[in-house]
Amino acid sequence: MTGPAGAADARDRLFELLPLAARTCDEAAGHPLRDLLRVIAEQAQVVQEDIARTYDNWFVETAEDWAVACLAELIGWSPPPPGPGPGPAPGGTAGRDLAVRALRPPRQDVAATLGHRRRKGTRSLLEDLAPDVAGLPGRAVEFAHLLARSQHVNHLRPDRGRTADVRGGDPQALPGGLPGSPPHTVDVRRPTSHRTAGRYGIASVGLFVPGTRAYSVTATEACRVERVGRWAFTFDATGFDVQLYGPGADGGAGLPGGLPGAITRRGLGGPGGRTASPLHYGEGRSLVIRAPGWPAPGQGDPVLPEQVVPADLGDWQAWSPRPGTVAVDPVLGRMLFPRTAPPQQVRVSYHYGFGADLGGGEYRRPLPELLRAGPPSPAAGRRTAAPRPSPAGPARWYRSATGADELRAALAALEQERPPYAVVEITAGTVVELTAGISLRPDQHLLLRAAERVRPVLCPAGPQAPLSVTLAPGSWLTLDGLLVAGPVHLAGDGGAGGDGRRAARVVVRHCTLVPGRTPRSGGAPGQPAPPALELAALPGADVGISHCIVGPVQVTGPPGGEPLRLTVADSVLDATAPAREAVGAGGQGPAPAVLDIARTTVLGTVRVHAVDHGENTVFTGPVTAARVSRGSLRHCWVPAGSRTPRRLHCGPGTEQAPSGPGAWTAPAARLVSVRYPDPGYARLAPDCPEEIRAGADDGAELGAFHDLYLTRRLDALRARMSEYVPAGVDAALFQVD
Template sequence: MDLPSLHTLPREDRLYRLLPAVHRIRDAEQGYPLQALLRVIAEQVNLVEDDIARLYDNWFIETAEDWAVPYLADLLGYQPVEAALGEGTGTQALERVRVPRREVAHLIAQRRRKGTVSLLEDLAFDVSGWPARAQEYFRLLDRAQHLNHLHAERLGTADLRDMLALDRCESPFDTLAHSVDLRRIQSRHRRGRYNVPSVGVHVWRMRSYPVTRTPAYCVEDAGAQCFTFSVLGQDAPLYRMPRPEPDAFHQADEQNLPLPLHRRDLREHLHQDYGADASLAVWAEQWAGQDGSVPVPVDAIVVADLSGWRYRPPRGKVAIDPQRGRLMFPPDQVPKKGVRVSYHYGFAADLGGGEYPRPARRPPAPFTLYRVGQGGVSSLPRLGDALRKWEEDAPAHAVIELMHSGVWVEPVHVRLRPGQSLTLCAATGTRPVIRLIDWQTDLPDALGVELDVGSRFALEGILLAGRPMQVSAPHDPQAYADEAAKTPACGAELAIRHCTLVPGWGIGCDCGPERASEPSLELLGVQARVQIEHSIVGSIQVRQDEVGTDPIALVITDSIIDAAGSGDAIGAMDAAVAHVRLTLRDSTVFGQVQVHAVELAENSVFDACLNVARRQIGCVRYCHIPCHCRSPRRYRCQPDAVVAAVRARHLPDAIETTLIDAERQRVQPRFESRRYGLPGYARLTPDTALEIRRGADDGSEMGAYHDLYEPQREANLRARLDQHTPAGMTVGLLFAD
């Protein structure tokens, strides 16, 4: 008989189908033992074939696996920069930074373009992933000209009427003339730029993140016509959506870089930066005869200074202040159907709620999916409708997905049965906001979650403001305690991933917290494992029976815990310490931590004291933790290391005390901003001590931005720039943000 093609057979039965029909008939009579055997063999054959296919893909840099990239680079003579990596083993993400795939792919082309200024911009992005602009500073020098050979394009006296050029002074886009500065551009002490051999490569580490079709915030204190782009109501600069460069030889300008928008710059490029697919847009339904399905026309946009809300836009116009993130309508022409905006904000990493790509984690199949806000027959209009339908259906596993970046102003209460799981998440490419308000005068209005034995609740991609998230046990505490005693660790789980629980419940126009003393997450008598990943969370308060129950497990990774300037970042409501076992990795904590025990804390920054009840449990390694704290054993922490180095010198007591105080002050972490809502929130400044910026176990920085591996990126880029410097020139790496 005609045998079927090997490639068209099902993978699990392809060997069995190759047998003659007589053997298959006899196998069926005996209960298919031969088929089961050949399925096991076919499984191994499939593994071998897949491995051979992957080996073919590994011949090409575009399709090669991460482990094969260094081998392909070695074939081209690529030498990775051996930066100090500490004692860490090196993760796969770190190896991708040390040997960038983009640089290996473009290595031959870069060698052919070696010595050109345009290469430096492409090289910076290929090596570090940072957009860059290269500037030859000899072109900005004030030079004398021969009267018989005048050059009108050469720079001269600054035009004081050209305000745009004056705004760009000392920036990477400077066009004004400067006198010669003889200091070296590579100096680590007093850097100079404007010299004949100097070439500056300005890099931007800040990223531009979008927010799409979200409601604007009406600043009622200033007037019904006053709005902010941010739904939280704070003043924050708007950022540009970078546009791709036309070719490899093009020098990057403002349109190609993730820059904060300035008023004059936006006014000059308004037609490029305004629109539904541009940097910002405004929708106002039935305002001035406008169709709410399309943005307000660009001709109706006025760029103005809205500080103090003193400006009055003309009738039929909308004023926008990109530096403060504000917009204003005419006082006699206030929109009645609401205002929606799209814009971009600046931040350094994929952290907290945002529209950036997030790995989707779903419960084990089968699960029930409820979509909210999408429109259509299968979608529910409100979050409350989805919760009611979920309670009626009572599935074992369910997912409620919010489908757009809107604001959900609803009371939310979730009650899980034993063994039940629910995931409340944002759809891909969205950042929904759950804004809790004072719905009931006699009851709290938190986002309530009741976890029963073996239940699981996950919150993903959500921004929560207005009230805290309150996790508690069922109403019958005795039955819950009896059932929990039968199950180790109760089996319940709470997961918060890529979320923002706004510190202080909300922020003002200056990004100051509205309720600094209030927690953002409350754990009330619940026996569960709590996990927080890639999130920004305010104060965490725990109320737990310290006598009758074991400490709950609290695991925090790649996150920021912010006490909003007062109180404990992690503490107890009615006890000295929170009854938790804390595990903290790659995180930044603002405020004191008062816990029962710390199992492990590594690569983290504690801005205030860490105090534990059980010092003999756990370890703190490669962290910054203030002195005189009641902490577990410390290993290579700061400022312990610098203090030990001073004491090892055996100096006189007075000198030793002075040097120790100076060293403690030197290694104190410095942040660009401690207030949530600003672009540089919880980010270390460039002048922070190297012991902090490169103090993690793998040579990266301590804190929530550890996984960016910026020290390794910087070391690689500096080495590559030196190798590709044009002849006779000196290249300096300059951080523009």
């Protein structure tokens, strides 16, 4: 008898019901009757479990996926119209969890259908539809309440019908008709018009959903702008101008409508507009500033709200704060202290806007494989590589660091002890000035990562790169959750490689290798961008980039050597200019690399040895492959003049006119912004062609934000809105940033 005792008892439950004499005779005969009853008992167990599942399938909360579709049909739930595009393709990304889930009836929407029908025609219902259908917070506005009109003296409505107040207004107002917007005259255009949409109609209702999320940065060091003076700082640790955001109701900032949104200069001010409002400033709010010992010993931790003055710091020299105050520009993310006795160090906590969980940030990210089960897998998304055996847990060598000194000590111990599986973790969101060189021995694994909910910043301490790693044959390097404000140099040691077993492997995941120069890296924004990732002399290596923002990638190697494999997925590759190389060899012909790319936005040109596979990707610059007889591109947007392998369902490049100041005008697509770290960085513009906005093989948008499935979610929400508004009412969906 094999298996657990409980399993054996369950199989023999029918046999145990027989008389003892029958069981004794069966034992003497070699248990033929017992074996027969075991088979019958197993089938009876299957029937009993099916009966139990049938009871669970009566309820939408516990029903199986196929039963949810039956329940939806039973209550008359109608699916939204299918999203544009050819739909899931066999063998492509149709097996991805998000795509499969998008094709099934949403359980939450089906469960809430009857309740929604009882509340049809109410404004609160539209706000509940946004999270139920699209998974987004929403704010519904009846535009008739915002129309300026004359009051009847016998029926006064002080809350509506006012004219615009040119002297005041609500400083916390969000754009697009949300609370605090000034009154408007009537607009006869429908908000659902396929031409020019209007808003302020008598029978118009708008549902506002955020197009940008608010991400937190906690207790990081502000960047001192030395070219201005020791009294000037930026919130961004690398020195970029960054728009500050309020996280909305969930983040405790209390923005009108409960949506995340950009903080304006007027919005930062309190009722009088002269000092920071507690709505935005303070612990647990949108931003807080810490300047220990300023303006007097024992003060400044944190700086008090009455000491924070909203200001326009577009010109650093145009503002001079009063003693004991600090001028803050939330639009540019700048701070200006009095020139007399500025603070020695400033630490800030704030929120910035972005579209998805990409790059280094304090969002929750999955653990790398070295921490879950052993050494990391090869490049993210590669289908042909086989995993290596997992080491035992105690074999891992671990060191943690909170600053530059501890990190240098950990890397020095790594060089001295040379453990086979090493983990170096940065546990504080500090700015680490570092210039480190690491050498990995053959078959050694190193994971350099940021701890969960932490965003450390690595900056060069001198003219050299902040991180330089020499890889031996068979060695593995994983960078996880880091923001690096300088080039990362990875080079081979000249050993054997390229046989598939001894080649070095590199994984870069959830990292930001800052595109372009920064004050921290010894330059100023706008200067020509150096390579953010340098791959030198790594023949046959496997390099994977996943969920990252990466500047120019430069690949060099000996002539005639085997090209490395570069796999990029769910990322942004930014050359910082249309004519520069996002992936190349620094102008020395095609890069010795075989590219495998998926769900990526490439800002710049690509020149590689070959493209083995590409899907759901936006290329804004020409793509040149030296070998076009291998590989393919499917569901990509490729500019005219590219030299690629065969294309399947790929859009042609067309010249398009600019859509506004700051928008990217490229032969392939329109983007909201191409400047890192703008809130709309690398996002498709609302007027982007439909072939790009919904051109993926599963109807989602092309590029780095594919996995948000935002196009399909918004289309489903529009369809649901039309079902629950009264007759004669025009309901439209608006995105606010």
